[in-house]
Amino acid sequence: MIQRIQSLWLLIAASCAILTIKFxxxxxxxLPIEPTGIIVELTAASNIVLLLFAIVVATDCLIIxxxxxxxxxxxxLTISTIVLSILYILVFTLEMKKFVxxxxxxxxxxxxxxxxxxxxxxRSIWKDEQLLKSSNSxx
Numbered sequence: 001m002i003q004r005i006q007s008l009w010l011l012i013a014a015s016c017a018i019l020t021i022k023f024x025x026x027x028x029x030x031l032p033i034e035p036t037g038i039i040v041e042l043t044a045a046s047n048i049v050l051l052l053f054a055i056v057v058a059t060d061c062l063i064i065x066x067x068x069x070x071x072x073x074x075x076x077l078t079i080s081t082i083v084l085s086i087l088y089i090l091v092f093t094l095e096m097k098k099f100v101x102x103x104x105x106x107x108x109x110x111x112x113x114x115x116x117x118x119x120x121x122x123r124s125i126w127k128d129e130q131l132l133k134s135s136n137s138x139x
Contacts, residue, residue: 004128007065009121010078014061016114017085020044021054025092025111028102041105042095050095053088057081057114064121071129078122085114 024041044054060081067074089111096102 004068004124006074006121006124006128007068009117009124010061010065013081013085013114013117013121014058014065016110016117017054017058017061019107020111020114021051023107023110024105025108026096026099026102027105028099030099039102040099042092042099047091047095050088050091053084053091057085057088060084061118071125071132075122075125075129078118078125082115082118082122085118088114 021044024043026042027039028042029038030040044050060077064074064077064081067077092108092111
């Protein structure tokens with residue numbers, strides 16, 4: 001299981017999803033008339049929908065990790081998790097619209113890396129499936 005490269009990609013994607021709970025995606029002011037200039041950070045923990053997305057993406061990655069005997073199901077679930085992680089980023093951008101002013105945090109790259117790592121995992125799973133098909137045709 002661990003010698004397969006997609007296992008590492010899935011572990012990295014799961015850890016990135018967990019890290020988005022703690023680290024900010026966006027920092028800025030919520031209200032336009034804030035005289036003190038209090039900066040609020042948008043994390044996955046600050047919104048219940050974002051928190052649920054982060055938990056679901058992380059658990060999906062860990063569940064997919066242990067489906068190594070059924071590669072077709074593993075590939076389908078990985079693709080659906082890619083779609084889910086893109087929706088996760090879209091919810092983050094919708095929450096950014098509530099801010100009056102602010103900037104993307106450097107740690108927002110963690111959220112953008114999740115679909116990338118899932119894509120790498122899906123590509124590796126597909127290559128394994130193709131390798132098994134070609135080895136079965138040689139027999």
